[in-house]
Amino acid sequence: MEILAEGQGELIGWHDPDENRQWILEHKSRELRDKRMTVREAVEQFVHDGDYIATGGFGHVRVPMALIYEIVRQGKRDLAMAGKTAVHDIDILIGAGCVTRVEVAYAFGHELRGLSPAGRRAVESGQCRVVAEISNGGYQWRFLAGMMGIPFIPSRNMLGTDTFARSACKIARDPWSGKPICLIPAAYPDVAMFHVPRCDRYGNAQIDGIIVEDFELARAARRVLVTAEEIVDEELVRAEPWRTVIPFYLVDAVCEVPYGAHPTQMPYLYFFDEEHIGRWLRLSRTPEGTGEYFREFVFETRDFSEYLERVGGVRKLTSLRRIERLQESMQAPWLEG
Amino acid sequence: MSQVAPGYNLRKLQACAAARLLEDKRSVFVGTGLPMVAAMLAQRTHAPGLLIVFEAGGIGPRPPVLPISVGDSRTFFRAVAASSMHDTMSAAQAGYLDYGFLGAAQLDMYGNINTTVIGDWRLPRARLPGSGGANDLGSFCHRTIIIMAQDRRRFARKLDFLTTPGYLDGPGARERAGLPAGSGPYRVITQLGIYGFHPESKRLQLLSLHPGVTVDQVRDNSDFEILIPDRMEVTEPPTSEELKLLAEIDPLGISVGK
Numbered sequence: 304m305e306i307l308a309e310g311q312g313e314l315i316g317w318h319d320p321d322e323n324r325q326w327i328l329e330h331k332s333r334e335l336r337d338k339r340m341t342v343r344e345a346v347e348q349f350v351h352d353g354d355y356i357a358t359g360g361f362g363h364v365r366v367p368m369a370l371i372y373e374i375v376r377q378g379k380r381d382l383a384m385a386g387k388t389a390v391h392d393i394d395i396l397i398g399a400g401c402v403t404r405v406e407v408a409y410a411f412g413h414e415l416r417g418l419s420p421a422g423r424r425a426v427e428s429g430q431c432r433v434v435a436e437i438s439n440g441g442y443q444w445r446f447l448a449g450m451m452g453i454p455f456i457p458s459r460n461m462l463g464t465d466t467f468a469r470s471a472c473k474i475a476r477d478p479w480s481g482k483p484i485c486l487i488p489a490a491y492p493d494v495a496m497f498h499v500p501r502c503d504r505y506g507n508a509q510i511d512g513i514i515v516e517d518f519e520l521a522r523a524a525r526r527v528l529v530t531a532e533e534i535v536d537e538e539l540v541r542a543e544p545w546r547t548v549i550p551f552y553l554v555d556a557v558c559e560v561p562y563g564a565h566p567t568q569m570p571y572l573y574f575f576d577e578e579h580i581g582r583w584l585r586l587s588r589t590p591e592g593t594g595e596y597f598r599e600f601v602f603e604t605r606d607f608s609e610y611l612e613r614v615g616g617v618r619k620l621t622s623l624r625r626i627e628r629l630q631e632s633m634q635a636p637w638l639e640g
Numbered sequence: 641m642s643q644v645a646p647g648y649n650l651r652k653l654q655a656c657a658a659a660r661l662l663e664d665k666r667s668v669f670v671g672t673g674l675p676m677v678a679a680m681l682a683q684r685t686h687a688p689g690l691l692i693v694f695e696a697g698g699i700g701p702r703p704p705v706l707p708i709s710v711g712d713s714r715t716f717f718r719a720v721a722a723s724s725m726h727d728t729m730s731a732a733q734a735g736y737l738d739y740g741f742l743g744a745a746q747l748d749m750y751g752n753i754n755t756t757v758i759g760d761w762r763l764p765r766a767r768l769p770g771s772g773g774a775n776d777l778g779s780f781c782h783r784t785i786i787i788m789a790q791d792r793r794r795f796a797r798k799l800d801f802l803t804t805p806g807y808l809d810g811p812g813a814r815e816r817a818g819l820p821a822g823s824g825p826y827r828v829i830t831q832l833g834i835y836g837f838h839p840e841s842k843r844l845q846l847l848s849l850h851p852g853v854t855v856d857q858v859r860d861n862s863d864f865e866i867l868i869p870d871r872m873e874v875t876e877p878p879t880s881e882e883l884k885l886l887a888e889i890d891p892l893g894i895s896v897g898k
Contacts, residue, residue: 361696361711388772412769414709415672415894426767436756439695440729440776447726459733460779463817465802466771469761474818483818512713513697513722570713627713629704638892
């Protein structure tokens, strides 16, 4: 195949397909076994300094925040992260100094809520490095190629742009049409993390609502950590198997964490905690405020349930449930500005 | 800044202008903010058969309130499908998505967009969020509509970074680069007017001035030369019916203000 152009971005998370097959053969058990553990154990066991990590969900929706805060608590360092539209999670991890490299489709912003002070400060000062650019569509196709066990997937985006020039992709001449086509390299994150409404003890995880790119990401990643609102009986999964997005053989750890996506939204269960996100955006304007946030919500709490008490406990969580069910109107600090 | 008659603000004018561009029985790829308001307004006026698609997987929703996040559960409330990004991006690449909305920190005369950095990419003066789904929409949708603020820095002679393709460096460039044939930017809506692209040169040209805006204001707020035709329209202000619908769609004023 004739290569017409090569992006200058750093290629992260790529393996030769045969090497990855061998890794899967040696490390991924097909045994139906109980994988329940605490969030602390899951992070201790499976997240290592220097890893390339990715989270499920999208933007401020269904993000595995209990795992994110635990990574901060354990002080993991030099992580690379998929900015596959990563907002609150990546901002927290950059602000805490855990993530120092990002491949960016969308990061350093909080959607309608504005830009991320912590993430931007880190990039503009050189403390956090953007290793490559890509698009949202391009990123999820990296995972598609990964889950298919192929080295790349062709696509028709990014052509003609600086997004391509700073990506890890190549442009080749398509042998059939003769037109230039973008080749997106496979990605195999070291660890992918998901929060789901229900999962059994073996890791059969079900999702309600859009699955975004969780299907592809879970199949491409080497290690998969799942937190669930509820660990349910296997029979409940088997009664409606079409709801299973992530089957057990992909999963390495299962943790029960009610409200584990807070302050992001859990579809059908609870709404974004705009007050808490607003507090982070306000405090993270300065390094001192950032430190204050982590002291109050991470280092002075032993685990996620203590964090939930600090963010407002039952009263707050009940209100978020009511807003999600349209029984209350939303409120947000950024609406008053 | 232009004069605005009582009863509406500029964001409402932009939402109405965007809504009127969307044809019935077509599909539109939207994010949050004004594009979502515009698509919902179009559905409630001239385009009840408009199919709304969100990149994260919401397809054909009937949102009870305005979504505030692109994967928000409101983006698949009473939808025809709650799907995946592979599904929506593939549909767009295959040709099923007619319109796509984009925002921009910088735009050049060929409709190319920067949303990545201001300054040098390696150590930027300002780091912006990046492409998100913009490069995908700008590559795949048959027609893209850009809503942005206009001034001399934003209407730039040279972009600091070309995030999302417009007509690249002119006629035929998209096709030469391998982008889907016949696709590209269609309209640009700013606080001053509505722009299109010259059919031959693919350069930005003024189509319509918002009420009270002058051609000089349009020129003064651009670092590149905008093609100015001999005759142009005046953007029709929002009707009372449209304003009533906007208040229903966005009662909190999240996107269109109060």
